[in-house]
Amino acid sequence: MKHIKIRHTVDTVITYIIILAISLVFLFPILWLLLASFSRSGSLYSFDGFFPTEYSLDSFKKLFTDTALYNYPRWFGNTLFVASMSCLFGTALTILTAYCMSRYRFKSRKALMKTTLVLGMFPSFMAMTAVYLLMTQFNLINSHWGLILIYSAGAPMGYMTQKGFFDTIPKSIDEAARIDGATNAQVFLRITLPLASPMIVYTLLSSFVWPWSDFILPQLLLKEKDLYTVAVGLMSLGDDEFARFAAGSMFIGVPIIVMYFALSKFLISGLSAGAVKD
Amino acid sequence: MTHPKVRKQHFKTVKEIVKRANGKVVCSACIMGLGQFLYRQWAKGILYLLIQIAAICFFVFVGAEAIAGFFTLGTIESNAWYGIEGDNSVIMMLMGILAFIVLAIYLYFYYANIKDAYAMQCAVEQGKKPRTLKDEMRSMLDDKFYKTALFVPIIGVCIFNVLPIVFMILIAFTNYGPDVKPPVLIDWKGFESFIKVLTLGQFAPTFFKILLWNIVWAVLSTALNYFCGLGIALLYNKKCVRGKAFWRMFPILAYAVPGFITLLGFKFMFSYGGPINQMIVEAGGKAIGFLDLDAKWSARGIGLVVNCWLNIPSSMLLATGILSNMNRDLYEAAKIDGASAFKQFTAITLPFVVFATTPILISQFIANFNNFGIFYFLRGGGLIADGYFLASDTDLLINWLYNLSISNDYYSIGAAISIIIFLFTSAVSLAVYVLSPSYRQEDTYQ
Numbered sequence: 001m002k003h004i005k006i007r008h009t010v011d012t013v014i015t016y017i018i019i020l021a022i023s024l025v026f027l028f029p030i031l032w033l034l035l036a037s038f039s040r041s042g043s044l045y046s047f048d049g050f051f052p053t054e055y056s057l058d059s060f061k062k063l064f065t066d067t068a069l070y071n072y073p074r075w076f077g078n079t080l081f082v083a084s085m086s087c088l089f090g091t092a093l094t095i096l097t098a099y100c101m102s103r104y105r106f107k108s109r110k111a112l113m114k115t116t117l118v119l120g121m122f123p124s125f126m127a128m129t130a131v132y133l134l135m136t137q138f139n140l141i142n143s144h145w146g147l148i149l150i151y152s153a154g155a156p157m158g159y160m161t162q163k164g165f166f167d168t169i170p171k172s173i174d175e176a177a178r179i180d181g182a183t184n185a186q187v188f189l190r191i192t193l194p195l196a197s198p199m200i201v202y203t204l205l206s207s208f209v210w211p212w213s214d215f216i217l218p219q220l221l222l223k224e225k226d227l228y229t230v231a232v233g234l235m236s237l238g239d240d241e242f243a244r245f246a247a248g249s250m251f252i253g254v255p256i257i258v259m260y261f262a263l264s265k266f267l268i269s270g271l272s273a274g275a276v277k278d
Numbered sequence: 279m280t281h282p283k284v285r286k287q288h289f290k291t292v293k294e295i296v297k298r299a300n301g302k303v304v305c306s307a308c309i310m311g312l313g314q315f316l317y318r319q320w321a322k323g324i325l326y327l328l329i330q331i332a333a334i335c336f337f338v339f340v341g342a343e344a345i346a347g348f349f350t351l352g353t354i355e356s357n358a359w360y361g362i363e364g365d366n367s368v369i370m371m372l373m374g375i376l377a378f379i380v381l382a383i384y385l386y387f388y389y390a391n392i393k394d395a396y397a398m399q400c401a402v403e404q405g406k407k408p409r410t411l412k413d414e415m416r417s418m419l420d421d422k423f424y425k426t427a428l429f430v431p432i433i434g435v436c437i438f439n440v441l442p443i444v445f446m447i448l449i450a451f452t453n454y455g456p457d458v459k460p461p462v463l464i465d466w467k468g469f470e471s472f473i474k475v476l477t478l479g480q481f482a483p484t485f486f487k488i489l490l491w492n493i494v495w496a497v498l499s500t501a502l503n504y505f506c507g508l509g510i511a512l513l514y515n516k517k518c519v520r521g522k523a524f525w526r527m528f529p530i531l532a533y534a535v536p537g538f539i540t541l542l543g544f545k546f547m548f549s550y551g552g553p554i555n556q557m558i559v560e561a562g563g564k565a566i567g568f569l570d571l572d573a574k575w576s577a578r579g580i581g582l583v584v585n586c587w588l589n590i591p592s593s594m595l596l597a598t599g600i601l602s603n604m605n606r607d608l609y610e611a612a613k614i615d616g617a618s619a620f621k622q623f624t625a626i627t628l629p630f631v632v633f634a635t636t637p638i639l640i641s642q643f644i645a646n647f648n649n650f651g652i653f654y655f656l657r658g659g660g661l662i663a664d665g666y667f668l669a670s671d672t673d674l675l676i677n678w679l680y681n682l683s684i685s686n687d688y689y690s691i692g693a694a695i696s697i698i699i700f701l702f703t704s705a706v707s708l709a710v711y712v713l714s715p716s717y718r719q720e721d722t723y724q
Contacts, residue, residue: 012518019519022510023528025587030531032553033543097431100424117711119439120641121703123648123676123696127442129689133372134441153434160637161596168603168634184423198599206592213536216650231536242546249539256534260527 037246059243072248074226075233083212085148090155090207098162099188120157132220142224151211165199295396306395313395321411326391333384341377348374356461367464375444379436450693459687471694484667492674496647499585504639507593515601533591541655544584569657574671585652600634636714640707647703648676675699
C-alpha cells in the first residue's frame with residue numbers, strides 16, 4: 001500500500017515538473033514581447049540580453065494617442081468587427097454542415113465529403129488572385145463585409161473536425177427523441193447542439209482566431225489605412241518601432257483570452273457522458 | 279456502403295421519368311412550373327416559374343456573353359494610342375466560370391422541377407393528393423433537413439472556394455506569364471506549362487529539390503504537433519493535476535497571439551542583434567546567423583520548433599475536446615480487468631482519438647505541407663539561394679509559388695506547379711482517409 005502511495009507521489013511530482021516546463025516554454029516568448037513593449041528606447045538593439053535596460057509606458061501611450069499615422073484603436077475596432085461577424089456566421093455554417101454530414105445518409109454525401117477533402121488540398125493562395133478579382137467585380141474591395149463574406153463562406157470547408165465529433169455522439173439519443181415525436185430540426189436544436197457544446201466552443205474559437213490574425217487576405221483587400229485590421233497595421237509599422245509593435249501585439253491576444261475563459265467551462269465538461277444507458 | 283445502390287436507383291428514376299412521363303410532366307420540362315399549375319399546385323408553380331424567368335434574364339443579359347468570353351478569352355486588344363479599352367482576359371475567364379456555376383444551379387432546379395411534377399403524376403395515379411408546398415416545407419425541416427441546412431454552405435463554398443480553384447487550374451493551361459498579362463490578351467495553350475516545369479532546366483531541378491524538403495517538413499511537423507498536443511492534453515487530464523484551467527491557460531496564451539507576431543518575434547530573437555546572439559557574444563563566442571542565407575539546417579530546425587510552438591496549442595485544445603466526449607465506463611471496465619495505465623492508453627484512448635481525428639490529421643498534414651507563413655515571416659520573403667530558381671533552401675513549394683507568381687508574374691507556371699502539388703497531396707491523403715477507420719466504420723461509436 002505504501003509502495004503504491006510513493007509511486008503515486010513520484011508520478012505527481014514528475015507530472016508537475018513537466019507541466020511547469022511546458023508552461024514556461026509557452027510563456028517565455030510572450031513575456032519577452034511584453035517586456036519589450038515597456039522598453040523606453042523602442043529599439044531591439046538597446047536590450048541587455050533578453051530584456052530592455054529601461055522601462056516606461058511611452059509606447060502604450062503612443063499606441064493609443066498618436067493616431068495620426070498609425071490609428072491603432074481604429075484598427076482594433078475593425079478587426080474585432082470582422083472577426084466576430086465571421087466567427088458567428090462561420091460557426092453556424094460549419095456546425096450545420098458537420099451535423100448533416102454526420103447524421104444524414106443521402107445520395108451525394110460521400111461524393112461531397114470527398115470533394116471537400118480534395119478542395120481543401122489546393123494551395124490556397126494561388127486562388128487568392130481569383131478571390132481578389134472576384135471582389136473587384138462584386139465591388140467589395142476596401143470593405144469589411146467582403147472579408148466577412150470570404151471568411152464565413154470558407155469556414156464550412158473545415159467541417160471535418162466537427163463531423164468527427166458528431167460521429168462520437170451516440171445515435172440512440174437521436175432515436176429516442178424521434179420516437180418521442182421530435183422532428184429532425186428539433187433534434188438538432190434541442191439535443192445535439194447542447195451535447196456538442198465543447199465542439200461549438202472549439203469552432204467559435206478557431207473561427208475567431210483565423211480572421212483575427214490573418215494577414216494575407218486583409219492586406220490584399222484593404223487598401224485604405226483607416227480600414228486596416230490590426231495584423232496589416234502592425235506589419236506596416238517601421239523597423240524602428242519595435243516597442244510599439246510589441247505593445248500593439250499584446251492587445252491582440254486579449255479578446256482571445258477573454259473568449260477562452262468565458263467559454264472554457266463548456267469546453268471541458270463532456271455532457272454526453274452517461275447520457276445513454278446500455 | 280449504400281452509395282452504389284442509391285446511384286443505380288437514381289438513374290432508374292431518370293429512365294422511368296423519360297418512359298412514363300405524362301403530358302403535364304412534359305409541360306414542366308418545357309416551362310418550369312407549368313406542370314405544377316396543371317396539378318393545381320399554384321405556390322410551387324409560381325416558385326418554379328420565377329426561377330425560370332430569373333434564369334432567362336440572367337443568361338440573356340449577362341450569362342451568354344460571359345460563357346462566350348470564357349472560350350475566346352477576349353478578342354479586342356487594348357490600345358492606349360487609339361484609346362481602345364480592350365478585353366481583360368483574366369476577368370473574362372472568371373466571369374465565364376461564374377456563369378457556368380449559375381448554369382449548374384439552374385439545371386439542378388430544372389431537374390428538381392421535373393422530378394416534382396413526376397412525383398405528382400405518381401401520387402395522382404395512386405389516388406393520393408399531390409404534395410403541396412407546405413408539405414415540402416415541412417419535409418425540408420424533417421427528413422430533408424440536410425437540404426435546407428447545406429444550401430447556403432454549398433453556394434458559399436462554390437463561389438469562394440471552387441470558383442477560384444477552377445480559375446487557378448484553368449490558368450495553368452494558358453500562357454499567362456511575365457510577358458503575357460493584361461492588357462495583353464491571354465490564350466489557351468494546353469499542357470505547355472506542365473512540360474516546362476518538368477523538363478526545362480530552369481524549373482525542374484528547383485522543383486524536385488523543394489518537393490523533397492517539403493515532404494520531409496510536412497511529415498515531421500505534423501507528427502510532432504499531433505503527438506505533442508495529444509500528450510499535453512492527456513497530461514492535463516490526469517487526475518492528480520489541480521487547476522487544469524490555469525495550466526491550460528499557458529498554451530492558450532500562445533494560441534492567442536497571432537502566428538505572424540510570434541514568427542516575427544522569433545525572427546528577432548534569432549537575429550544577429552537578438553538576445554540569443556548577444557548572450558553568445560558575451561560568453562566569448564561569435565554571433566551565429568541562425569537564419570542566414572547559408573544556414574540551411576539551423577534555419578530548418580528553428581522552423582520546425584517554432585511551428586510546434588505555434589500549432590501544439592490548437593491540437594491540444596482539439597484533443598481536450600475529443601477526450602471530454604469519451605465514454606468513461608470503458609476506463610472503469612479496464613480498471614476492473616486490471617489493465618495498466620499504458621494498456622488503457624493504447625487500447626482505449628489512442629484508437630478513440632485516432633478515430634475522431636484522422637480527418638484532422640490529414641488536414642493538418644496538408645496545412646503543414648502548404649505552410650506559407652512560417653518561413654516567409656521567419657526569414658523574410660524573397661531570399662534566393664544558389665542552385666535554386668527564385669527560391670531558397672527552406673522554401674516550401676508554396677513559398678516558391680508565391681515568388682514565381684505574385685512577385686514575378688509566372689502565373690501559368692505557378693498554377694501548373696500548384697496542380698502538381700495538389701495531385702501529390704490529394705493522392706496521399708485520399709488514400710490515408712479511405713483506409714482509415716473513421717471513413718470505413720463511421721458508425722463505430724454512434
